[in-house]
Amino acid sequence: MESHLSSQDAALIDEYCHYLEHQMNRAAHTIKSYRSDLIGLATDLMAEQVESIDVFRHVTLDDLRMWLAHLNRSGMSRTTIARKTTAIRQFMSWLVRQDIRHDNPAARLVASKQSSRLPSTLTQSQIRQILDTLHARVLDQDESELNPIALRDLAMVEVLYSTGIRVAELAGLDIDDVDFSRAMIKVTGKGNKQRVVPLTTPAVKALKTWLSIGRPSVIADKPHTPAIFLGIRGGRIGVRQIREVVNDMLQELGDTSASGVHVLRHTAATHLLDGGADLRSVQELLGHESLQTTQLYTHVSIERLRQGYKQAHPRA
Template sequence: MGRVDTQLLPGPLQKAVDGFRRYLEGECARSAHTVRAYLSDVESLLGFAVQEGVQELRQLELGSLRRWLGAQSEAGMARATLARRAATARSFTGWALREELIETDPAVRLQAPKRDKSLPGVLQQQQVSRMVDDLNTAAADGGPMALRNRAMVELLYATGVRVGELAGLDIDDLDPDRRTVRVLGKGNKERTVPFGVPAAVAVDDWLRRGRPAVVGATSGPALFLGVRGNRVDPRQIRAVVSELLQALGDTSATGPHALRHSAATHLLDGGADLRAVQEILGHSSLATTQIYTHVSVDRLRKSYQQAHPRA
């Protein structure tokens, strides 16, 4: 079941959707992208329930929730998406219970298929070096976009920040003396992340020789700019990194998140403390960071099997 036109929802249900939107935007301070995703899921759920005769939230039952997920599963929806939609449904009905729009929470016992436990794509350190060498070669000509691309990739790998966090950086978020950057993450949580000398050199080169060549009236304080002087768009960053990874030719890693995965894994491989990596990545839960220990163990196991004579 896809997104349902909210104009088809009965008044009480539409009122609940509007209230949930205000809750997400206000109390939760969710990003616009996250709010849209949550509302799309809720509208899909309520649209399905309306087809089953539900006219107000108090009529919503566990059976409808299960049939809603079941219909999507039969349509071939990925388990990860089903798990996300089930989580959204639980958030929505939990909010409705607190707001006394319903007397009991029908989603308490709602379950969805478990997510596939796939490990994230990770670059080898030699592959990162090759990618940086390509960026240095391109930047040698001094073109502003080549300088920008090198600085963006160096900073992505050095800090492990998300692509949206990188796009949102302003110049004064940098502390060149301490080699740290102030990052505004999910839920408007701020953290300070260190970076190394190569990233510092690349960013400084961009600020001195690249950014002044494209800065314009609409640039504002944005650290990274597009060719027309506007703040760089996350899609532009994804395109740059995807092209670089494709050029390597010997990795399954794709997109900017591969650099985040790689940074975390290489930190742990180098002996970094798990909680320090959690702080750097901005994870609210240590359990999220622990997947990178699995990556490290998996890499260790492969190395052992290849190298040990009795493996």
């Protein structure tokens, strides 16, 4: 795709991505997404031109609005379009700061309003069902020894539900990140920002059992790795493997439409707020930069209250 860009546009994208990585400390996947968004914009606008031009130096607000309209007609999700809009707006602002442009045509660019669909969550009984199933798998069929992979899966789910951390944050945990004396773990989140989050008593117990019994049998004589959670070959577990474990558990529930490993993050946040946790505390726990993001879960709690009210109140 980059071959269709002018050399000037390609150079600007490279320079901007370097800026995001080394000055803004943005996550690698964020930079990859923004690069793709900028290349897509330049490529699409180049196709509309009779002769080759440097798109980013000449693009107008009307050009950007027509481009967004095209994306809308193509059936692209609102969330993706919103991200692309943010990427273009921030990039254009950077061009102005670099004196490459004197105006920011994307300053008034507005994407269509995102869907207000609430995130899927599990009930407390569904969480108990998942954990009971994992506990049952810990014993091998002959019940003579513990199943190390089942110990790992149990510990991963307990930590995810206990803390609400992201799947990539779970995969990135090292042994030194755990403080058992205080029942806390140090988590490295987006932009390499670190935070310390508490662990529940069951999560601590599951982690200790995995580290003392399960992990040594998995790593065996393989090269040492500081990672807490390992794949079957002894290396750090990948995000895809964690997703497969959680998705398998969700499918076994059978009575929920919830899917994806992120449902445990949504569930942890919602259950905390249901239990009376302070919104700011939940924001810190989840690593949200904006309180507005965390407030979404208050709507989930209110909706659950409304549903329970309708089912229980005789005049609802």
